[in-house]
Amino acid sequence: MRLLGLTDWRSGRAIDLVLPQAADSALIDETGAVSAEVEQIDASGLVLAPALVDPHVHLRDPGQTDKEDMVTGAAAAAAGGYGLILLMPNTQPAMDGHARMADGRTVIDYLESYERDHGLRLPVDYALCVATTMDRAGRQASNPDDWSGHLPGHGWAHPVVAISDDGSAVTDQTLEAVAANAREFDLPILDHCEHHEHGQVNLGAVSRQLGLEGIPASTETAIIHRDIALAERTGTRVHLQHVSTAGGFEAVRSAKAQGLPVTCETAPHYLALCDEDLLRCGSMAKMNPPLRSRADQQAALEAVADGTVDMIATDHAPHTAAEKALGLKDAPNGIIGLETAYAVCNQVLVTSGLISHDRLIELMSMAPAELMGMRRLLPEDLSSRKANTGHLLLEVDQHSEADQPPVDLVILDPEAKWKVDPSRFHSKARNTPFAEAELTGRVMATIKEGRLVFSRLPASRVITRERN
Helix, strand or coil, X not given: CEEEEEEECCCCCEEEEECCCCCCCCCEECCCCCCCCEEEEECCCCEEEECEEEEEECCCCCCCCCCCCHHHHHHHHHHCCEEEEEECCCCCCCCCCCCCCCCCCCHHHHHHCHHHHHCCCCCCEEEEEEECEHHHCCCCECCHHHCHHHCCCCCCCCCEEEEECCCCCCCCCCHHHHHHHHHHCCCCEEECCCCCCCCCEECCHHHHHHCCCEECCHHHHHHHHHHHHHHHHHCCCEEECCCCCHHHHHHHHHHHHCCCCEEEEECHHHHHCCHHHHHHHHHHHCCCCCCCCHHHHHHHHHHHHCCCCCEECCCEXXXXXXXXXXXXXXXXXXXXXXXXXXXXXXXXXXXXXXXXXXXXXXXXXXXXXXXXXXXXXXXXHCEEEECCCCCEEEECCCCCCCCCCCCCEEEEEEEEEEECCHHHCCCCCCCCCCCXXXXXXXXXXXXXXXXXXXXXXXXXXXXXXXXX
């Protein structure tokens, strides 16, 4: 199948992309336009880029599959343009390499063999983030003997590439032992850089208006300063998750100026929303850390613009409708984001003129892949020659070397306007603050390992079909 007239994400050159087959057998096709008979598609006006990479995802499997499971979560990721996601360890039981499921397997073993055991091929690749402490309880560092055999280089399809107790900050009592493990195995600590015992929403005028206990910014900045000091003292690679406060961004900015091994992410919701949106969205906008003040939101945008923020992660956190119906005080923290992240960020960052579109791709694809140590092939890495259309012809080799990084690509329409309808999500969950939002920018297709695995390309773009 040929996709004609694509625009390269970085160079702006016109590209014709040749895929070895029309579609994967497990293709998720929203429009029904793509089939095995399709030979050519008009892709003019669409952008070809490396598939997105999300370093912070909760798929709730095993343990809470009423909220999400590997199949629905992978479908949501593919629909959002992701080729690779990193699964957090707050599964049930925790992904610490030691705790056992009812069948006697660890969560690492369960996720490694998931596709084989279920006789399917998921439309997105995934790597694993192991818990920093036993059972994620924060009392004793997890034992590397339980997970070091699953690091990259041991032949696993889904290796362990980071450690975190996400959902909780690494505790003071385990920090040094956790850091020693990270250094020994050259893994980054992904720290949930926030800790509080009480509160539901950001401390400020909105919390007072709602009559809810507020969470001060210091609950984040205290952990960030502690972790930066760790990086300075020991050389441990520290990655700060979902930074949300002006003080947090300033601390990271200062650490980078000193050349410390510190990186950070923020999430689409901290760029697009502030605590005032709780008045409109209620528990659908409740997460941890909470939406902060408008000034913090502006600081997040500035931190992306000046390079303080290394990457954007969704912190995709599915919950049931019944749980979110409990209201702001009692509903669990977390929102989903895989299917809206690109559009939200494109609108808030690119359409607004804050950054370029190619910079957005770096934030949502290249930087997260680098954090995970999992290189992906870029469009420019594919074999190329001049097509008779005058475009650059890129061909995906169906028989690439086994040790070659995968060809994961995404086709984007940065100008497409659409309204978010959660009922059409591929995720099981609907807990999004962006319901009914009108966004600019849409994922049109996702290519995994050279195979089309997701498409919402319309029939109007099909040029020719194979004649029987």
